[in-house]
Amino acid sequence: MTTYFTREHEWIKVDGDTATVGITDHAQEALGDIVFTEVPEAGKQLAKGQEAAVVESVKAASDVYSPVSGEVIEGNQAVVDDSSLVNSDPEGEGWFFKIRMGDPGELDGMMDEGAYRDWVKTL
């Protein structure tokens, strides 16, 4: 399994043609206390860059865009039930959705973990 990262602070963990998507630790830290999360339903078709989920902290609302195109397999009910999971375990249990990728070529050029962590330090 390989994990990719975007400049929009999402991570994509790839297993075959399935990808799990969430927001990074840096992103949850920047958002602060998360009080509401909305994730896409299974079966939803997403284009790359399309709004896929909503995350709201005490102070602001943000959209999470799908980093790849495909069909949603599962939205994570656990983060809907308890949004603080996104703060406490953003790159683990706090994932947002799983998607069956339509075009794995979309991953080309995304950062790996080391490149992402180095880049975040420059922000």
Added chain:
Amino acid sequence: MSDHDDQASGAEPQRLALDSWHRNHGGRMVEFAGYWMPVQFEGIMAEHLWTRENAGLFDVSHMGQLYLKGPEVDVALETLLPGEFQGLTDRKLRYSLLLDDSGGIIDDLMATRRGEDFYLVVNGATKHNDIEVMRQALPAGIYVDHMTSQALLALQGPKAADILEIIVPGVSGLGFMEGDAFHAFGHPLWISRSGYTGEDGFEISIPAVAAEALADALVADDRVKPIGLGARDSLRLEAGLPLYGHDLDRKTTPVMAGLTFAIQKRRRAEGGFPGAPRILAELEEGPVQKRVGFDVEGRQPVREGARVLDGEGNEVGKITSGGFSPSLQRPIAMGYVAAGLAEPGTGLKLEQRGKLFDGTVAPMPFVPHRYHRKGA
């Protein structure tokens, strides 16, 4: 991921006296009202709850501190503000509103009588225009001093009085909306028992050079933590207090905003303040729109800009502030609705980014005030 409302930035923000103090205490700095200010330290939720339980230290030095001197300042102030100032007792505060000629709100403020003079605290983002308005409208003999070398710190929360009493003996003798001169750290302080969180607390005007010494002395007490703008906003929203530029502006009047307590009896009888014909008519007949609170169904916050709709989908108002209430653990909001729909309990729809929410008009404050009223 992207924020729904990215703020555009203009000129380089100014630095407050406590700028490096905030950074050293882990403050996350953002641009606000032309200054770098801490939006949060350990987190908005924790800071908010800490203030409601203990005591929070807020730097509000971006706000404008003005000192008005000259013959009959009280009479002159009454030509700009709808409050009773001639009859205001020495060292008492009064909440008031700077009005334009049509009764629209230019700013909201606190005015304290200090002998024959008046000390005003106005909002940071509006202070320069306020000063301009006052200097133009007040008689030539009245001098408006912008006290730019003063910092302003607020200590808010149920433990504030016990804590500040140790550093500034005698301060706990003040009642809510009273101020007085004190001395500490080799400097004169002006302290009032006031604030904008709904809690008991104090606002301390101190020479900027001594602000760090005061902040250090306060946080040395483990009941005090520094609090950022984020929690300041959620605290005042729970307290039902309007924020200028959001819940109040030139399009709102004191009557629409439910601030008629700021127009005392003699002023209602005599008028003589900007926009008096309209405001007195609104007092008589009721305003077209009213500021109200909303309980919001579900967990998702409904924020400023959301539309308020009636049962038929007609737009009947706007949300002007909204967020997640840390104390109540649910979303709350404030906004304006047509006067006929302003009764608590009225069910309305709130529309945000194409999604409808159920809202119910709610009495404010959402969280009861706990001011220290003398004799109470």
